[in-house]
Amino acid sequence: MISPVKIWRNQKKIQKLLGLEAKIVSFTRVHVPPVGFISQAPYVIIVAEFNSGRRYTAQLVDWEEHHLKIGQKVISVLRKTRDPSEEGVIPYGVKFRPIG
Amino acid sequence: MAEKFKNKVFILGASTTKFGELWSRSPRDLAKECVFQALEESGLELSDVEAIYVGNMLSGSLGGQDHLGAFFAEELGISVPAMKIEGACASGGLAMHAGFTAITSGLYKNVLVVGVEKMTDYKPEEVAKALMGAGADSEREAGATFPSLYAMIARSHMEKYGTTEKDMAEVAVKNHYHASLNSHAQFPHPITLEQVLKSSTVSSPLKLLDCSPITDGAAAVVLSQESGVRSQESVNIIASAVATDTLGLAERKDLTTLKSAVDAAKKAYQMAKVAAQDIDVAEVHDCFTIAEIIAMEDLGFFPKGKAASAIREGKTRLGGRPVVNTSGGLKACGHPVGATGVKQIVEIYRQLRGIAGKKQVKGAKLGLTHNVGGSGATAVIHILKSL
Incomplete structure (x- = not known):
């Protein structure tokens, strides 16, 4: 079960990570997903580096093939992450989308 | 650093099971098989074992069993100090490290290190999620x-x-x-x-x-302060x-x-x-x-x-x-x-x-x-x- 308390606690961290520009450090396209992500596969995961130098691992959304390269500029956005549990808590978190 | 150790660490016996999709075998079977083979090779008796270190990652998240030290001590029929050591896929190496420190410190004379994992009983996406616990x-x-x-x-x-x-x-x-x-x-x-x-x-x-x-399997090593049966061909x-x-x-x-x-x-x-x-x-x-x-x-x-x-x-x-x-x-x-x-x-x-x-x-x-x-x-x- 996805704990609503954990989601509530982590939301404060997520807010600070949104709307920030970053660059792709590395990427992969996942064809064999874990439980909670099966409906999304295949999907792209990247390690991105913000302008501050901090790095973050998240999915890339709204991408086309030419965006899948090291150095591609991206921006952090709020998106639904895992498939929700039966209790109906819908988890949101950080993803990236390409810019430029 | 090495000269500071109180004791040398000898390997007296070591064994693994077959690795693979072992649907007919339980974690108990697997551990028992390699432990008794390693003990036989070591020349020691089960009663000589003073502690058991179990390397395992997924017994809790997949198998629902979170008390592996006592679990395997019971299976072997001895009531010595026994504990699970976890560090994701390095759990086995960490269990060896725990056994090594127990011997070098002089606390125990002979210890058993067992690594065991049962993975193929579960769906791949469940195993993938459990592994991400690391x-x-x-x-x-x-x-x-x-x-x-x-x-x-x-x-x-x-x-x-x-x-x-x-x-x-x-x-x-x-x-x-x-x-x-x-x-x-x-x-x-x-x-x-x-x-x-x-x-x-x-x-x-x-x-x-x-x-x-994704694999089922187990491995066991008997460690000792003394060379025992390995005096002519010892491995430290x-x-x-x-x-x-x-x-x-x-x-x-x-x-x-x-x-x-x-x-x-x-x-x-x-x-x-x-x-x-x-x-x-x-x-x-x-x-x-x-x-x-x-x-x-x-x-x-x-x-x-x-x-x-x-x-x-x-x-x-x-x-x-x-x-x-x-x-x-x-x-x-x-x-x-x-x-x-x-x-x-x-x-x-x-x-x-x-x-x-x-x-x-x-x-x-x-x-x-x-x-x-x-x-x-x-x-x-x-x-x-x-x-």
Whole structure:
């Protein structure tokens, strides 16, 4: 079960990570997903580096093939992450989308 | 550092089960089989065992059993101190480290180290999720899997050093060749470069045959302060070193090396007073083919960026030096995660005693094991020597 308390606690961290520009450090396209992500596969995961130098691992959304390269500029956005549990808590978190 | 130890650490007996999809076998069966084989070889009785260290990762998240020390003590019929040691895929190596410290401290005279994992009872997506228990929160939230984390490590290594998918495939071909000489391996048969390159993508650029499998299996080692039955052909553990790093990839500046492995190797070489060039045979953590290329560089066997060409030239295959992953490695022998670090010790022990069969490295005197947890958050290095 996805704990609503954990989601509530982590939301404060997520807010600070949104709307920030970053660059792709590395990427992969996942064809064999874990439980909670099966409906999304295949999907792209990247390690991105913000302008501050901090790095973050998240999915890339709204991408086309030419965006899948090291150095591609991206921006952090709020998106639904895992498939929700039966209790109906819908988890949101950080993803990236390409810019430029 | 070594002279500070109160006692030497002798391996008196060691054994593994067959690795594979063992649907008819329970964790109890697997552990019991290799423990009794190791004990018989050691010349000790069960009543001589003073403590049990169990290496395991997934018994709680998959099997619902979170009390493994007492679980296996009960199964063996002894009521000695017993505990589970966890550190993701380095759980087995950490259990060996715990056994090593127990003997060197003088607390116990004889201890048993058991690594065990039961993985194939569950659906692959459940196993993938459970394994991600070893990752960082943000990685789990992204839907990352271990293949995907190592895929991003591979992509960085390719970008920086020109490593190719074919270079990575060479690791799988070599390790399957070694596994073809090991009847206990999950995949005891050779494969071709073309088969690796044509296998389906798991997480680009890693393909199915770049990845170690989901495996059931167990391994056991009997450690002692005294040489016992091994007085004429003793094998000692002369170094046991552990280092840790960040759980997640994003917190690291360089994705082309595992800093924990570099740090643990440095400590182990200092403890054993040997250099990388002295190692005859090694079992390394090739959970993915890129991991073996990076391990060769992190351990100092080859300079950074030069390991792929050395592997291609056969330098780490039987007949070369140092020979790497004679068991077939995680890739082809199989990877029951908590058992792997113990199995690596079993293989090197047999190599140093000269009883490794068709995969024997002639004249091997000094061996090393390299066991990694997560995407490099834990690394455990052991160095073994035959006297």
